[in-house]
Amino acid sequence: MSIMEKPGTMDNEYSKTEELLEKGKHISMTFSECKEMKSQLLSYAKFHGVKSHSSVNATSRGAWWLRSLSATTLAFFLFMGTGYASTDSLPGEPLYAMKVYVVEEFISATQLSDVDKLTYKVHQLEDRLAEIHQLASQGLLTLDTIKISQETIQNHVDDVASLINRSTSTLRGGYVIDATGNIVSIARATEKVIGTEFSEAASDSFEDVVSDAVDMYQFELKSFIAAETDVVVQEYIENQLSEIASEIAEEDLTDSTTKHLSENLVDVNEALNLDEVDTALKIVNETIQQVKTEEYVNDFSDETTDL
Amino acid sequence: MKTQCSRKTHTFILDVYLREIFLHTVSITMDQQLAQFEKMYDTHSDAIFRHLFMRLGDRERAKELTQEAFMKVWQYLASGKEISYEKAFLYRIAHNLFVNEIRTDKRTKSLDEMMDDTSFDVVDTHTHADDDATAHELLAYLDTLKDSYREVLVMRYIDDLPVTEIAKLLIESETNISMRIKRALDKLKETYEHNGKTRNHG
Numbered sequence: 001m002s003i004m005e006k007p008g009t010m011d012n013e014y015s016k017t018e019e020l021l022e023k024g025k026h027i028s029m030t031f032s033e034c035k036e037m038k039s040q041l042l043s044y045a046k047f048h049g050v051k052s053h054s055s056v057n058a059t060s061r062g063a064w065w066l067r068s069l070s071a072t073t074l075a076f077f078l079f080m081g082t083g084y085a086s087t088d089s090l091p092g093e094p095l096y097a098m099k100v101y102v103v104e105e106f107i108s109a110t111q112l113s114d115v116d117k118l119t120y121k122v123h124q125l126e127d128r129l130a131e132i133h134q135l136a137s138q139g140l141l142t143l144d145t146i147k148i149s150q151e152t153i154q155n156h157v158d159d160v161a162s163l164i165n166r167s168t169s170t171l172r173g174g175y176v177i178d179a180t181g182n183i184v185s186i187a188r189a190t191e192k193v194i195g196t197e198f199s200e201a202a203s204d205s206f207e208d209v210v211s212d213a214v215d216m217y218q219f220e221l222k223s224f225i226a227a228e229t230d231v232v233v234q235e236y237i238e239n240q241l242s243e244i245a246s247e248i249a250e251e252d253l254t255d256s257t258t259k260h261l262s263e264n265l266v267d268v269n270e271a272l273n274l275d276e277v278d279t280a281l282k283i284v285n286e287t288i289q290q291v292k293t294e295e296y297v298n299d300f301s302d303e304t305t306d307l
Numbered sequence: 308m309k310t311q312c313s314r315k316t317h318t319f320i321l322d323v324y325l326r327e328i329f330l331h332t333v334s335i336t337m338d339q340q341l342a343q344f345e346k347m348y349d350t351h352s353d354a355i356f357r358h359l360f361m362r363l364g365d366r367e368r369a370k371e372l373t374q375e376a377f378m379k380v381w382q383y384l385a386s387g388k389e390i391s392y393e394k395a396f397l398y399r400i401a402h403n404l405f406v407n408e409i410r411t412d413k414r415t416k417s418l419d420e421m422m423d424d425t426s427f428d429v430v431d432t433h434t435h436a437d438d439d440a441t442a443h444e445l446l447a448y449l450d451t452l453k454d455s456y457r458e459v460l461v462m463r464y465i466d467d468l469p470v471t472e473i474a475k476l477l478i479e480s481e482t483n484i485s486m487r488i489k490r491a492l493d494k495l496k497e498t499y500e501h502n503g504k505t506r507n508h509g
Binding site for chain 2: 016017018020021022023024025026027028029033034037038040041042044045046048
């Protein structure tokens with residue numbers, strides 16, 4: 001009903017005029033118009049990208065902010081320059097702490113997910129092992145450098161433990177068992193390399209590291225068995241068996257290891273036939289760890305030969 | 308071999324990391340600005356369109372100016388500046404665009420011309436039949452007011468801006484704005500009464 005057709009009293013008209021104005025609030029673009037305009041504007045925005053802040057006149061109102069940004073950037077690059085120079089440093093060298101506790105921690109902090117962080121931690125542990133070999137090949141393996149390596153590796157293992165504890169919801173399942181199993185292999189390989197390259201006594205200092213890694217791995221294994229159904233665990237076992245089979249096929253292993261692996265596979269089959277999934281899982285994972293430990297040690301042997 | 312490869316890989320990764328870091332920062336900035344821009348559009352586009360439509364009386368031109376307003380917003384954001392109060396900022400741009408439009412004498416046709424013009428499309432009649440009637444009626448009344456009255460009524464009752472904000476946008480005192488709103492409303496009421504009487508006598 002049009003208000004032109006039905007004028008009321010003065011007060012009524014007052015409120016009706018306001019009412020009419022209020023109705024204007026509901027006027028809008030159609031959905032398709034709105035969508036089309038948005039699409040055009042976003043295309044425009046993407047084409048006319050963000051300008052470089054450095055092109056803004058330094059005397060503008062935002063100059064103090066830009067100067068701060070420039071100073072921070074400069075400091076950042078100086079810091080990164082030093083970090084870059086530290087990448088080749090070894091335990092006992094001045095820039096080693098910078099490399100391990102600043103640069104690598106920085107890179108670790110930039111990993112987006114907990115899974116990425118865990119992967120990076122395993123990578124760091126592999127690097128520590130590589131450093132030990134390098135020290136050995138350069139005749140720099142001393143009690144001091146071994147102590148630094150041992151402390152650094154212990155820190156990494158502790159970091160992994162706290163990372164896993166912290167992210168109870170995301171870091172679970174087969175991936176964590178694989179990662180912690182890898183860490184056990186690296187720790188055992190490190191212990192073995194120190195024992196071979198330096199002394200059995202020095203390798204004893206790695207016992208705690210190995211023990212912590214094994215505890216962490218076993219805890220994750222138990223959690224996995226408790227949390228997952230038999231079907232999931234069996235599927236995981238099958239995947240691990242495939243991996244072992246491919247390791248044997250590659251023929252890089254010693255005869256005794258190959259024999260041992262084959263025996264283990266028989267044991268796993270027996271356990272599965274008896275529906276002892278837990279036992280099968282333990283055997284299969286320990287087998288994988290043995291293979292990987294040997295691989296890590298062999299890598300170092302190859303390196304020693306090459307150098 | 309593993310150590311050498313590992314070191315080379317590590318060095319390479321860090322090198323790439325350093326080179327990419329600026330691009331990454333710029334990319335993050337761009338993503339953030341785009342997200343803010345998109346959010347601003349989703350939140351305020353209809354209000355800005357409505358404001359311009361009610362002041363111009365021309366739907367198509369209002370759409371064009373709405374788009375222009377948001378392009379100006381992006382230019383501002385892309386230059387690295389920050390917008391602390393989005394709503395006021397957008398109304399300021401819309402108001403300036405409207406003033407420019409008037410100055411360049413591109414204002415839409417009078418209401419009578421509009422009503423006579425069969426091609427005049429107030430709103431999408433297929434989807435906004437009610438809006439159509441409301442817009443015609445509202446524009447008919449608003450067109451009887453002078454611009455200074457029209458703008459305060461649109462800002463107060465359609466844009467729902469408080470008097471303090473209107474005063475800031477128009478760079479006038481709150482008292483002036485309050486008085487003008489009252490006078491504008493009186494004038495509108497008078498027109499309303501007049502139309503009613505005319506109709507009754509007719």
